[in-house]
Amino acid sequence: xxxxxxxxxxxxxxxxxxxxxxxxxxxxxxxxxxxxxxxxxxxxxxxxxxxxxxxxxxxxxxxxxxxxxxxxxxxxxxxxxxxxxxxxxxxxxxxxxxxxxxxxxxxxxxxxxxxxxxxxxxxxxxxxxxxxxxxxxxxxxxxxxxxxxxxxxxxxxxxxxxxxxxxxxxxxxxxxxxxxxxxxxxxxxxxxxxxxxxxxxxxxxxxxxxxxxxxxxxxxxxxxxxxxxxxxxxxxxxxxxxxxxxxxxxxxxxxxxxxxxxxx
Numbered sequence: 001x002x003x004x005x006x007x008x009x010x011x012x013x014x015x016x017x018x019x020x021x022x023x024x025x026x027x028x029x030x031x032x033x034x035x036x037x038x039x040x041x042x043x044x045x046x047x048x049x050x051x052x053x054x055x056x057x058x059x060x061x062x063x064x065x066x067x068x069x070x071x072x073x074x075x076x077x078x079x080x081x082x083x084x085x086x087x088x089x090x091x092x093x094x095x096x097x098x099x100x101x102x103x104x105x106x107x108x109x110x111x112x113x114x115x116x117x118x119x120x121x122x123x124x125x126x127x128x129x130x131x132x133x134x135x136x137x138x139x140x141x142x143x144x145x146x147x148x149x150x151x152x153x154x155x156x157x158x159x160x161x162x163x164x165x166x167x168x169x170x171x172x173x174x175x176x177x178x179x180x181x182x183x184x185x186x187x188x189x190x191x192x193x194x195x196x197x198x199x200x201x202x203x204x205x206x207x208x209x210x211x212x213x214x215x216x217x218x219x220x221x222x223x224x225x226x227x228x229x230x231x232x233x234x235x236x237x238x239x240x241x242x243x244x245x246x247x248x249x250x251x252x253x254x255x256x257x258x259x260x261x262x263x264x
Contacts, residue, residue, distance in 0.1 A: 006040070006044075006207055009040070009079065010036060010037065010040060011236075011263050011264075013036060013040075013072075013075045013076070013079060014033060014036065014236055014237075014263055015260055015263050016075055016088070016089075017029065017032055017033075017036075017071050017072065017075050018251065018256060018259050018260060018263075019256070019260075020071060020088065020089060020091045021071060021250045021251065022250060022251055022252075022253070022256045023089075024091050024092040024093065024250075025092075025250050026091070026092040026100060026250065027070075027071045027091070027092070027100075027248075027250060028068045028069055028070075028071065028247065028248050029071070029234060029237075029240060029246055029249070029250070029251075030176070030178075030233040030234040030240060030243070030244075030246045030247050031066060031068055031069040031072075031145065031174075031176070031178075031233065031247070032069045032070075032071040032072035032075075033072070033233070033234050033235045033236055033237065033240070034069075034174055034176040034204070034231040034232060034233045034234065034235055035064075035066070035069045035072050035143060035174045035204075035231065036072045036075070036076075036235075037204065037205045037206075037207060037210065037231075037235075038143060038172060038174065038204055038210055038229055038231075039064075039072055039073060039076045039143075040076060040079075040207075041207050041210040041211050041214070042062060042141060042210075042214065043062075043076050043079075043080050044080075045211050045214075046060075046141075046211070046214045046215065046218065047060045047062055047141065048060040048138075048139075049061075049062065049109070050080070050081075051080075051081050051082050051108065051109065054082075054108060054109055057136070058136060058137070058138055059138060060138055060139045060140070060141065061111050061124070061127050061138060061139070061140045061141065062111060062140075062141045062142075063111055063112045063114065063120045063123060063124050063127075063140075063141070063142040063143070064102075064114055064120065064142075064143050065114050065117070065118070065119065065120020065121055065124070065142050065143060065144045065145070065148060066114070066117070066120075066143060066144060066145035066147075066148060066174060067101040067102065067113075067114030067115040067120070068100065068101065068115070068248075069145075069174075070098070070099070070100060070101055070102045071091065073102060073110075074088055074091060074098050074102065074107070075088065077107065077108070077109050077110075080109075082107075082108045082109035083097070083098075083107065083108055083109070100115075101113065101114060101115035102114075117145070117147060117148040117150075117151050118144075118148050118151030118152070118153035118154050119153065120142050120143075120144060120148075121142050121144055121148070121153070121154055121157045121158075121171060122153050122156075122157045123142075124140050124141075124142035124157075124169060124171070125157045125160050125161050125166065125169065127140050128140040128161070128166040128168050128169040128224075129160075129164055129166060131168055132164070132166060132168055137168075138168065139168050139169075139170065139217070139218055140166075140168055140169050140170070141170045141172065141214075142169075142170070142171050142172070143171075143172045143173075143174055144171060144172070144173055144174065145173075145174050145176070145178070145179075146173060146174065146175050146176065146177065146178060146179040146185060146188075147178055147179045147182075149173070149179065149185055149188075150179065150182070150183060155195075158171075158192075158195040158197065158224075159195065161197075161224040162195050162196035162197060162223075162224060165223065165224070166224045167221055167222055167223050167224055167225075169224045169225070170214065170217045170218075170221075170224075170225045170226075170227065171197075171224070171225070171226045171227070172214075172226075172227045172229055173188075173192075173226060173227070173228050173229060174204065174229055174231055175188070175204065175228055175229055175230050175231060176231045176232060176233040176242075177233070177242070178233055178244065178247065181244060188228065189201055189228055192226050192228065196223065196224075197223060197224050197225060197226045198217070198221050198222075198223045198224070198225045198226070199225075199226045199227075199228060200213045200216065200217075200225065200226070200227050200228065201227075201228040201230070202227060202228070202229055202230070203229075203230055204229030204230055204231035205231060205232065205235055210227075210229070213227045214227065233246075233247075234246050236262075236263060237259050237262060237263075238262065239255075239258075239259075240259075
């Protein structure tokens with residue numbers, strides 16, 4: 001169950017994302033809405049990172065490997081005071097710090113510039129290995145989309161993480177089933193289990209489930225962890241939910257008004 005305040009914040013952010021996408025004529029709404037709950041819980045309850053700790057060498061690391069969901073990440077960075085509202089609303093405009101994929105050199109709080117699918121998990125493994133060698137207690141979180149699982153680098157990264165027992169690494173799969181259009185991955189949990197990870201399957205929109213799984217990883221996991229988060233692409237907007245048409249589509253004025261009303 002979402003707390004009332006959390007539920008209202010999620011609705012507020014979704015409305016903001018919709019309006020920004022309408023104005024910018026750019027953005028991946030379906031992916032942003034499928035991952036927003038996960039991002040919110042991570043930044044609100046789990047990650048040891050704040051604007052004042054952005055360069056603290058014992059902070060937790062977060063990487064959004066599915067970089068096309070940048071609108072959701074940017075909205076959360078605004079909500080947690082990493083960026084300003086005017087910066088968020090400038091998304092994809094001329095001279096904005098926010099592009100379709102967030103740039104770590106421009107955007108406060110972004111650890112890695114992502115976009116090439118499969119790269120984020122590889123970088124996360126490298127960071128986790130480096131921290132383990134230094135005997136730091138930092139945790140590394142990375143969110144991948146199920147489409148990225150088509151990339152060989154994903155499976156190669158899992159092999160290294162398991163072999164090196166990177167119990168400081170948590171990979172969250174935003175399993176919105178967009179990949180079913182090309183290659184079906186089921187039984188995905190069985191495949192991930194075979195790589196020697198602790199695999200937790202949850203409802204990726206249930207804040208309590210997200211919080212419980214990530215807390216388990218952070219406090220007790222003795223192995224690298226994968227959280228298989230079952231999500232709905234376009235969650236919260238009926239015409240958008242699980243509709244591939246809305247992978248990279250922006251609403252017109254009439255559609256925007258209907259969607260904002262639906263979220264009211």
